[in-house]
Amino acid sequence: MFDVWIGPFSEFAFMQRALVGTVAIALGGGPVGVFLMLRRMSLTGDAMAHAILPGAAFGYLLAGLSLPAMTFGGLVAGVVVAVAAGLVSRFTALKEDASLAAFYLLSLALGVTIVSLRGSNVDLLHVLFGTVLALDDNTLLLLATISTLTLLTLAVLYRPLVLECVDPTFLRSVSRTGVVTHLAFLGLVVINLVGGFHALGTLLAVGIMMLPAAASRFWTADITLMMAVSVAIGILSGFGGLLLSFHAELPAGPAIILVAGGIYILSLVFGREGGLLWLALPRRHLEA
């Protein structure tokens, strides 16, 4: 038992680091994912994850596999695309989903091109799928900072954020915080994706955000609980995915997302809040 579940982590430092990193990512990404889902912005998260690529790739082009350069590049690119897509949808006839799709496709193509200008296919794989098994001290520190900042900001923004989801017209009529809230939230999405990018790559970073959030919706209808469940599922996915990758010799990033996906499918079937099994069970209707 010990050898299977605990052994890899007690024996290898890189496994410990990977676990700490994924826990940090799950702590920040879980709640952010829940709000993305509730605001019907799940695909926005996906689009923004792609949008980060050219920025990170540009940092890579200038400085190689450097943490600050790639982080800064990713942040700038993420913010630029989020704001540009917002502006386009606000001032033209194009809706936000279409304008985001346009920007992220452009970003993805640009990013892959930039990486291939200088690097090898190995580097491209690194940027696309991350290096969760090779997290150094500075990266861990960055991930911890991001999750701390995220949780603190969410605590401050919680009320206006919920209000903006349910009844934006009402929030606009009683306060001017709606726009600030929305922008701050987009900022949180970007920093969490940039953090996730270092461990899981641009393509899978959004997975540890959205899969636990989507799964948590099948277990509770309470937003606070939903965020807690989402974090727990994220941590569990990290733990399970790392073990799976260790024992089955699979790449770690995809293994983590696969476990998260497995938990999502289990939740979809067995979840108490509208899971398929409960919908399918023939139960008599109630008295009142």
Place this chain on the structure above:
Amino acid sequence: MTKSAIRFDEVTLGYDRRPAIHHLDGAIASGSLTAIVGPNGAGKSTLLKGIVGTLSPLSGQIHLDATAPSRVAYLPQAAELDRSFPLSVYDLVAMGLWSRAGSFGGIGRKDRGRIEEALAAVGLTGFERRPISTLSGGQMQRALFARLLLQDAELILLDEPFTAIDAKTTADLLDLVTRWHTEKRTVVAVLHDLDTVRRVFPETLLIAREPVAWGETGAVLSAENLLKARRMVEAHDPHAAPCHRHAA
């Protein structure tokens, strides 16, 4: 002379330079109970948006005399609320405390008492923990009125509050509207049911893209005025020239 709650100074409101309502001039007295009536597309909702400030006038000015923005409550047409969001009726109603509690302010025992009172006033006691997704149209409207009660506003703006609502609920909610009137709050409501307007609302503003008549309800809702409102031109004129009416 009575104090005015809202003053319109040659106001034109619209979208894309096209007026939805133009050249509105006048005032709504403080503590008055006014109905806004007119055919679909007459600019009624647009006018309310202008008063709340979510839409800026294309020209002219709207003055909210002596009413702080936090003392204005606005109930838009129901469709703009995300009903699938996992929120309880209690939390929805508690939003009415925003102007006092804001983002971080605590909700104390006294506030919880007021939330329960508001729920009782609209007949939703026992619905506290129900998710808003399970409410019927009428129950939702009751919950939104409870939220309005908590907002404790001086100026209350209602956009078609009784559309698709049954007679019993309408009567209950109209009682709240008259209660607000006796409490000297200013209430402005967009309505379609002329019988209700004649029965409950002393003042009426009849509009059809521009003001048709404004004043005491009985006089405003004359057959002649209503016919005039019905003749409103709805289509956009693609070759419309810039308006120079009243321009210096």
